[in-house]
Amino acid sequence: MIRLAAATLCRSGRVLLDRVSLALSPGEVLAIVGPNGAGKSSLMKLCTGEFLPQEGHAAFEGRDLSAWDPLELARRRAVVSQKVALTFPMRAVEVAGLGRLPWHGTPAMRRDRAAVAEALSRAGVSALAQRPYALLSGGEQQRVQIARALAQLEAMPRPAALLLDEPTASLDPGHRASLLRLLRALAAEGVAIAIVLHDLNEARFVADRVALLAEGRLLAEGAPDDVLTPGLLGQVYGVGFRAVEGGGLLAEY
Amino acid sequence: MALGLTLPRAAARHPFAAALLLGVCALLAALLAGLLFGPAAVSARAVLALGLDVTGLAPLPADLQREAAVLTVIRLPRALLAAMIGAGLGAAGAVMQGLFRNPLADPGLIGVSAGAGLGAVASIVFAGPLLALAGGKLGLWLMPLAAFAGGLGATLLITRLAQREGATAVATLLLAGVAVNALAAALTGLLIFMADERQARDITFWTLGSIAGARWSQLPVVIALVLAPTLALLRLARPLNALVLGEAEAFHLGLKVERVKRQATVLAAIAVSAGVAFTGLIGFVGLVVPHLVRLAGGADHRLVLPLSALLGAALLVLADLVARSLAAPAELPVGVVTALLGAPFFLWLLRRGGAS
Numbered sequence: 001m002i003r004l005a006a007a008t009l010c011r012s013g014r015v016l017l018d019r020v021s022l023a024l025s026p027g028e029v030l031a032i033v034g035p036n037g038a039g040k041s042s043l044m045k046l047c048t049g050e051f052l053p054q055e056g057h058a059a060f061e062g063r064d065l066s067a068w069d070p071l072e073l074a075r076r077r078a079v080v081s082q083k084v085a086l087t088f089p090m091r092a093v094e095v096a097g098l099g100r101l102p103w104h105g106t107p108a109m110r111r112d113r114a115a116v117a118e119a120l121s122r123a124g125v126s127a128l129a130q131r132p133y134a135l136l137s138g139g140e141q142q143r144v145q146i147a148r149a150l151a152q153l154e155a156m157p158r159p160a161a162l163l164l165d166e167p168t169a170s171l172d173p174g175h176r177a178s179l180l181r182l183l184r185a186l187a188a189e190g191v192a193i194a195i196v197l198h199d200l201n202e203a204r205f206v207a208d209r210v211a212l213l214a215e216g217r218l219l220a221e222g223a224p225d226d227v228l229t230p231g232l233l234g235q236v237y238g239v240g241f242r243a244v245e246g247g248g249l250l251a252e253y
Numbered sequence: 254m255a256l257g258l259t260l261p262r263a264a265a266r267h268p269f270a271a272a273l274l275l276g277v278c279a280l281l282a283a284l285l286a287g288l289l290f291g292p293a294a295v296s297a298r299a300v301l302a303l304g305l306d307v308t309g310l311a312p313l314p315a316d317l318q319r320e321a322a323v324l325t326v327i328r329l330p331r332a333l334l335a336a337m338i339g340a341g342l343g344a345a346g347a348v349m350q351g352l353f354r355n356p357l358a359d360p361g362l363i364g365v366s367a368g369a370g371l372g373a374v375a376s377i378v379f380a381g382p383l384l385a386l387a388g389g390k391l392g393l394w395l396m397p398l399a400a401f402a403g404g405l406g407a408t409l410l411i412t413r414l415a416q417r418e419g420a421t422a423v424a425t426l427l428l429a430g431v432a433v434n435a436l437a438a439a440l441t442g443l444l445i446f447m448a449d450e451r452q453a454r455d456i457t458f459w460t461l462g463s464i465a466g467a468r469w470s471q472l473p474v475v476i477a478l479v480l481a482p483t484l485a486l487l488r489l490a491r492p493l494n495a496l497v498l499g500e501a502e503a504f505h506l507g508l509k510v511e512r513v514k515r516q517a518t519v520l521a522a523i524a525v526s527a528g529v530a531f532t533g534l535i536g537f538v539g540l541v542v543p544h545l546v547r548l549a550g551g552a553d554h555r556l557v558l559p560l561s562a563l564l565g566a567a568l569l570v571l572a573d574l575v576a577r578s579l580a581a582p583a584e585l586p587v588g589v590v591t592a593l594l595g596a597p598f599f600l601w602l603l604r605r606g607g608a609s
Contacts, residue, residue, distance in 0.1 A: 050501055074507025081505075084498050087354035088552035101495050102507040152506070 001026050001161050001192040002047050006056035009042055016042040018216045019056060026159030029183055029193045031203035031224075034213035035237055040196045041082065043213065044165045047194055048079050060161075074102035077161035078149035082169065084141070086133055092144045093129040096120055099151030108155035119150035122182060124175065138170035146179065158190040165196045180206040200228055200241075201248050212236065272550050276563030280336065283567035287332035287574050288324060292581035295320045295328070334467040334475060334531065335573045335587075336566040339538055341479040341524035343565020344486045346539025347546070347557050351493035352517045353423055356547075359539045360525040362430045363518055364407030367437035369529045370460060371444075372403020377455050378444045396459075397471075397530035401478070404526025407433055412518055421514050423500075462533040462588030464573045471531055478527035482520040483562055489517055490554040497552065535588045537595025538565050538572075544602055568594075 002024040009017040017039045024030050024047070032040050045051040046058045049065040058065045060073065078099070086095070096119055100112045108115075120126045123146045128136060133144060146167060153160055162183075168176045176199075183193055183206055197203045203210050203224060210227040212220045214236045220227045228249060230241040240252035288300050299320035305311040306321070313321055342360075349358040360366070376383060376399035383395060411433050415426035445456055492513040495503035500510050529535065543561045550556050569587070572594065576587040 048505060050504060070504055070509055071507035074505060079502075079505040081499075081501060084502055086497055087356065088351075088497055088547065090497065090552050094551075094553065095498075098495060098498060098506060101491060104491060 001061060001159055002194070003059045003062075004043075004046060004053075004056070005059075007046055007053035007058050008055040009039075009046060009051055010054050011042075011051075016216055017046065017053075020046075020213075020216075020218045021056075022211055022218065022221065024161070024192045024194050026190050026192045027187055028208040029187050029195065029206050031207035031210045032194060032196045032213060033198070033200060033203050033210060033228075034219075037215075038213040039216040040213055041165055042216075043211075044079075044163055044194070044196055047161075047163055048077070049073055071102060074152070076156060077163060078152040078156075080142075080145050080149045080162075080164040080167050082165045083138075084145055090133050091129070092125060092131050092133050092136065092140075092147075093120065095133050095144050096123075096125075096129075096147040096151050099148040099153075100155075102152060103155050106155070111155065115154040116147075116151045119147040119154065120144075122150055123147035124178060139172060139175060142167060142170050143175065143179075153186075153191065159192055160190075161192040161194070162186060163194050166198065167195065168197065168199065168202060176202065200233065204228055204247065204249070268550075269556055272556055273559055273563070276560045276567075280563050280567045280570075283570040283574075284332050284336060287335070287570045288328050290574055291323075291328060291578055293320075293323050295323055299324065330469050330472065331464050331467040331573060332570050333472060335464050335569045337475050337480045337483075338464075338528035338532055338535070339569025340562040340566040341483045341528045342535060342538040342569070343542040343561035343563075344483045344558055345521035345525045346565070347543035347554070347561040348486050348489060348493065348517050348521050349539070350543055351489075351496060351554055351557075352514060353427065354496065354499070356544065357540070360521050361434070362427060363522060364411045364430055364433045364437065365404040365522050365525045366529065366534055367434040367441070368407025369400040369404030369526050370534065371407070371437040371441050372399035372401070373459050373530075373533070374441050374444045374448075374456050375399055375403070377452050377459070378448050380452075393466075397474075397527075400530035401526045403437075404529065405522050407437055408518060408522035408526070412515070420511060458586060459533040460588070461586030462529070462535040462591075463576070463584065463586050464532050464569075465577070465584055466531065475527065475531065479524050482524040482527075486517070486520050486524065487558045487562065489513060489520075490558050493517075493554040493558075533586075533588060535569065535591055537591045537599065538568055541595045541599055541602075542568060544599075548602075 004020055004022045006019045006021055007017060008015065008019055020043065032043055034040055042051065046053060049060065049068060052058065052066050060068060060076070093116065097116050099119065100116065103109055120129055123143045125140065125143045125147055128140055128144065133141060136144065149162060153162055168179060171179060180202060183195065187193055195206065207224055209222060210224050211218060212227050212232065219236060220232060230243055230249070233241045242250045242252055244250050289295055289297060299317045302313055302317050303321045303324055306313040345360045349360055349362065350356055353362065373396055376396045380395065411426060411429045412421060414429040415421050445453060448456060492508050495506045495508045504510050542565045543557055546557050546560045546564065550560065572590040573587050576585040576590045579585055
């Protein structure tokens with residue numbers, strides 16, 4: 001669905017990503033992990049088409065991302081960014097409703113209301129629908145943004161893509177678990193999902209494949225058990241990791 | 254929707270339509286007031302008779318000739334001009350606030366006011382040689398032309414300065430705006446220094462704004478350069494809604510962000526430059542009206558843009574009515590009236606936290 005081939009990204013004279021090759025297929029969850037500043041968000045932005053690589057290629061459905069019309073692209077993939085602040089007071093349901101903008105003027109418009117209601121419910125924020133977005137907590141705002149992406153995703157033909165940059169960052173453990181389960185369900189529907197995560201156990205739970213980034217390079221990529229090993233992680237993060245019973249990992253403080 | 258407090262069921266089901274209808278009524282009421290009231294008495298019967306005469310239904314009675322003349326020669330062109338220019342100021346203000354994602358933004362930020370001011374002042378100070386150069390053909394059009402060129406020129410300069418690698422950085426745009434505004438103000442100051450007494454007085458009055466110069470001959474130009482771009486701005490409501498989330502999110506939602514930014518700035522600059530070219534500077538309409546609309550009806554631009562245009566039009570018609578009535582037969586500058594109304598209202602907004 002999305003393919004990066006030796007993609008190099010430079011911004012303001014700095015190399016943020018160095019010849020990264022990566023593919024994302026429909027129905028799979030790809031977790032992107034790595035230390036702060038490793039280039040995870042930059043990698044996301046290459047996948048969304050927000051940034052274009054200076055060298056190499058970034059393609060969506062076999063077509064170079066530079067050749068995609070933004071609206072066409074918005075009808076094939078949805079994005080959840082790290083933190084979204086609003087300028088003007090809007091209610092949560094209005095924010096989620098913005099996910100329907102790409103479908104304005106299409107037959108899918110008829111389902112706008114139902115799709116937004118369903119998206120709010122799947123993201124677990126139905127009860128917050130009429131509340132002002134700015135007055136919600138960080139985690140609640142994050143879930144409203146997820147609802148917006150789900151409302152956008154609802155009308156997409158499959159395969160579609162969902163790209164999330166640290167969506168669990170401000171969520172409590174209960175909401176993290178339900179988001180990760182929701183992502184697994186979406187993958188089962190044929191959605192290609194790429195997600196930036198800091199919690200390696202979450203990556204282990206949700207991902208079919210894990211990409212480990214460090215200093216703008218792709219260090220390892222493959223099944224969670226092959227990539228998330230104490231040896232490799234210790235080398236990348238500079239802190240010891242211990243495998244615990246049941247397959248989890250524990251950092252040694 | 255805060256508007257739907259006591260509205261009937263139909264209005265509650267279609268809050269947008271109800272709010273827009275309210276705006277249309279406000280504008281019609283303001284236009285009617287603008288026709289009826291003023292230093293010379295005009296009866297409602299005269300307005301009605303003139304309406305019948307224009308539509309060819311009944312000829313104008315002889316005893317109403319004088320009142321009809323006051324309406325057609327003075328009040329009607331003034332009210333129409335004020336309405337269109339007010340609509341442009343209101344809509345352009347709302348669009349700039351959406352585009353800059355800042356509730357305090359107005360077209361002045363992109364150099365419209367300072368640029369138009371420089372053009373107007375230059376045309377006053379160099380009126381003699383400029384008119385001679387044009388062979389006496391420009392006459393009363395010289396100043397509007399110079400002000401329009403100045404406002405649009407300053408905007409294009411600022412947007413060009415903020416371009417980098419094909420993208421417009423909004424922060425750079427604001428800073429470039431500050432610098433270009435300062436430069437235009439300095440050049441204006443230099444021209445004022447060169448001006449004689451009479452010119453200096455003309456300059457002062459231009460910066461205070463007035464609709465007293467309204468004539469029928471200006472209306473086609475105002476329709477083309479103020480009303481048309483204002484209507485085009487209304488089409489940007491959905492894109493501006495997407496931009497509420499930020500530029501990256503708007504792109505994710507399928508928006509051609511750079512194109513929308515370009516369209517919004519150029520259309521707003523044309524509408525406001527052309528408006529102030531005929532009236533001089535009129536402050537606070539573009540700032541206060543969109544705020545009022547957001548307070549009453551929420552932040553959805555599909556409502557904010559048309560309602561800002563309608564209420565901006567109504568406000569300027571009423572402000573012009575106040576300006577020509579309060580000190581009759583003399584006229585107050587209309588910019589003074591809008592600022593006198595707008596500034597205290599804005600302070601009240603700030604205190605109650607409406608601008609946070």
